[in-house]
Amino acid sequence: MPPLILSLSAAEAADASRFGSKAANLAALGLAGLPVPGGYAVDARAYRIQLAALGLEATAHAVFAAEDRPRARRYALDMKLALMESAIAPELSEPLLDAWRAIVESGAQGVVRSSALVEDRSDSSFAGQFESFLELQHEKEFLTAVRACWAALWSTRALRYMATHGLDPAETAMALLVQPLVSARVSGGGLSRTADGDMLINAAWGLGSAIAQGEVVPDRYVLDRAGTLKETAPGRKYHSIGCAHGRKALSRSLFGARCLDDQHVAELGLLMRKAEAAIGGPVEIEWALDDSGIKLLQARPLHVGEPHTPDEIWLRHPRLNGHPSGIGWGTGRARVVNCECELERVAPGDILVTTVAGPALGQVLARVAGVVAELGGSTSHLASLARERGVPLVLGVLDATNRIPDGALVAVDGVAGIVRWAN
Numbered sequence: 568m569p570p571l572i573l574s575l576s577a578a579e580a581a582d583a584s585r586f587g588s589k590a591a592n593l594a595a596l597g598l599a600g601l602p603v604p605g606g607y608a609v610d611a612r613a614y615r616i617q618l619a620a621l622g623l624e625a626t627a628h629a630v631f632a633a634e635d636r637p638r639a640r641r642y643a644l645d646m647k648l649a650l651m652e653s654a655i656a657p658e659l660s661e662p663l664l665d666a667w668r669a670i671v672e673s674g675a676q677g678v679v680r681s682s683a684l685v686e687d688r689s690d691s692s693f694a695g696q697f698e699s700f701l702e703l704q705h706e707k708e709f710l711t712a713v714r715a716c717w718a719a720l721w722s723t724r725a726l727r728y729m730a731t732h733g734l735d736p737a738e739t740a741m742a743l744l745v746q747p748l749v750s751a752r753v754s755g756g757g758l759s760r761t762a763d764g765d766m767l768i769n770a771a772w773g774l775g776s777a778i779a780q781g782e783v784v785p786d787r788y789v790l791d792r793a794g795t796l797k798e799t800a801p802g803r804k805y806h807s808i809g810c811a812h813g814r815k816a817l818s819r820s821l822f823g824a825r826c827l828d829d830q831h832v833a834e835l836g837l838l839m840r841k842a843e844a845a846i847g848g849p850v851e852i853e854w855a856l857d858d859s860g861i862k863l864l865q866a867r868p869l870h871v872g873e874p875h876t877p878d879e880i881w882l883r884h885p886r887l888n889g890h891p892s893g894i895g896w897g898t899g900r901a902r903v904v905n906c907e908c909e910l911e912r913v914a915p916g917d918i919l920v921t922t923v924a925g926p927a928l929g930q931v932l933a934r935v936a937g938v939v940a941e942l943g944g945s946t947s948h949l950a951s952l953a954r955e956r957g958v959p960l961v962l963g964v965l966d967a968t969n970r971i972p973d974g975a976l977v978a979v980d981g982v983a984g985i986v987r988w989a990n
Contacts, residue, residue, distance in 0.1 A: 569585075569610070570610075571613045571659070572608070572609050572662050572663070572666050572745075573607065574606075574607055574608075575594045575597055575605055575607060575744075576597060577594070581594040581595045581598060584684070585608075586609075586610060586682060587682030587687070587742040588684075588867070589680070589686055589687045589744065589865060590743075592846055592865070595845050596845050596846075601838060601842060602860060602861060603862060604746050604864065606670065607670075607744070608743070608744060609663070609666075609682075609742055609744070611683075611684055611742040612740075613659050613743075614720075614741045615740050616656055617650070621653050623646060623650075627737035630643050630726070630736060631735040631737055644721075646721040647721045647722070650717045651715060655714065660710070663709075663713060664709075670746070673747065675747030675748055676702050676704055676747070677704070677708075677746070677747065678700065678702075678744070678747065678748050679699070679700045679713055679743060679745055680698075680743065681698055681699065681716045681741060681744075682742040682744050683739065684740050685729070687868075693728060696719075696722070696728050696926065696929070697720070697722075697725060698712075698716050700712035700716070701774065702748055716743055717741050719741070720741045749862050750857050750858075751773060751775065751855035751856060752772070752773075753826045754771065754775035754854065755770035755826075755853075755854060756768075756769050756775070756778060756852060756944075757769065757852045757946060758849075758869055758945060758946065759839040759849050759850045759869060760849040762871050762872055762874050762982045763874070765789050765792070766791070766839055767788070767789055767945055768832060769785035769786065769788075769890075769945060769946045770786040770825075770827050771785040771786065771802055772826055774855070775854075779947060780926065780947070780948065781923055781925045781940065781944075782942055783942060784941075784943070784963035785944040786799070786800065786801055786802040786827065787799070787802075787944065787963075788832050790832065792840075794833050794836040796829060796832055801824070827856075831861065835861060838852070839852060842863065846866055848868060849871070850867065850869050851867050851868075851869040851951060853866075853946070869954075870954055870955070871894055871982075872893060872894035872954075872957070872981070874983065875896040875982060877896070884987045884989050885970075886986065886987045887939075887970060887971075887985070887987075888984055889962055889963045889967075889984050889986065890961065890963040891962075892950040892953045892958075892960035892962070893950070893954055893981065894953065894957055894959065894981050895937070896959055896979070896980055896982070897979050897981075898936060898977065898978045898979070899916045899936035900974055900977070901920050901971050901972065901973055901974060901975045901977045901988065902974075903968050903971065903973040905922065906922070910931060913931055913935060915935075916934075918935065918939060919938045919939070920938075920939045920968055920973075921940050921941070921967075922941045922968060923941075924938065924940035924947055924950075925943075925949060926947075926949055929948075929949065929952045932956050936959075937959040937960065937979030939960075939962075939977070939986050940963070940967065941963070941965065941966070941968060942962065942963065945962070947962065959980065959981025959982075960979070960981050961980070961985065961986050971988050976988065
């Protein structure tokens with residue numbers, strides 16, 4: 568039998584059928600000479616061995632075959648609890664711990680990331696639907712993170728996403744990445760192609776989770792295909808406050824200093840062009856900059872739309888600009904939602920206007936005509952999900968929830984990054 572765990576520098580690690588597209592693409596980038604953090608890919612067969620050791624195969628198949636939703640949810644919960652609470656099979660725990668020890672003995676903190684076999688494909692990105700765990704320091708934390716990544720295949724949001732793509736969770740599996748943490752000073756994402764034929768980079772201070780989760784408005788840098796910087800827009804920071812329902816919300820924003828100098832912007836442009844060659848087409852990347860330079864953390868296939876020419880009547884109405892998701896044009900009635908507690912107010916065909924554009928909003932993409940958010944950027948997880956569905960998003964729109972009246976007729980241009988409304 569082939570080994571369950573391989574170094575990402577091994578040619579076999581680029582096999583997506585064993586290690587998932589996330590790990591396989593990262594291995595392909597490294598094999599092409601691009602800077603990646605290194606680490607190990609854990610075969611999806613390890614997940615299947617764990618299911619067999621816990622006697623969960625029948626329960627897994629019962630989720631999809633259940634006659635009603637309550638019964639399906641109960642089976643899915645049984646899967647999650649068993650994977651989270653049960654010990655890892657001995658034939659798996661030792662090789663997993665060997666990989667972990669090799670990372671921490673180098674002086675780095677550990678990272679465990681999902682790499683599901685259905686993830687980061689051209690027709691299903693699963694952006695933000697699974698789990699990643701950063702800054703792990705102890706073996707107990709590491710093993711818990713492994714179990715949590717396996718269990719994430721059975722989370723409600725992942726199952727809902729799979730259902731929209733006709734996928735049976737029992738017929739797939741969860742591979743993993745075990746890597747050293749990149750202690751990022753700056754991190755972000757990038758699109759190697761925009762609808763205008765340019766390249767786009769987002770950046771924010773610190774680790775990249777804030778951009779991915781749509782919790783900040785990142786810096787935005789636009790480059791032409793030759794790598795020449797055409798446009799720079801600084802990001803914005805928000806202060807935390809509480810929403811009316813007791814959950815965290817955000818107050819108005821402050822502009823900050825740009826995160827990247829021209830040299831790093833040009834380097835990222837070059838890396839995106841090289842990543843296109845390694846992956847075989849336009850890519851969306853995640854990256855981090857530490858004291859040793861830029862590292863590529865992820866690359867997935869990218870789809871963007873064609874520009875839309877609006878009817879002349881729309882050009883007479885107020886407009887706001889933001890970060891485009893890169894696809895789609897839609898119109899509908901504005902539904903201004905100040906926190907996730909109010910999502911039940913959003914009806915089919917509405918334009919959701921909100922503050923935070925996190926991946927949790929993925930559940931409403933199937934019924935809305937578009938989304939406008941005060942936070943987030945073109946490389947957030949929600950933007951990736953929207954591109955996949957063809958739903959127009961404009962993110963990083965200053966004061967959108969205050970400026971756009973609830974119930975107004977709104978037009979969202981997800982390619983140009985423009986929102987207009989009829990008074």
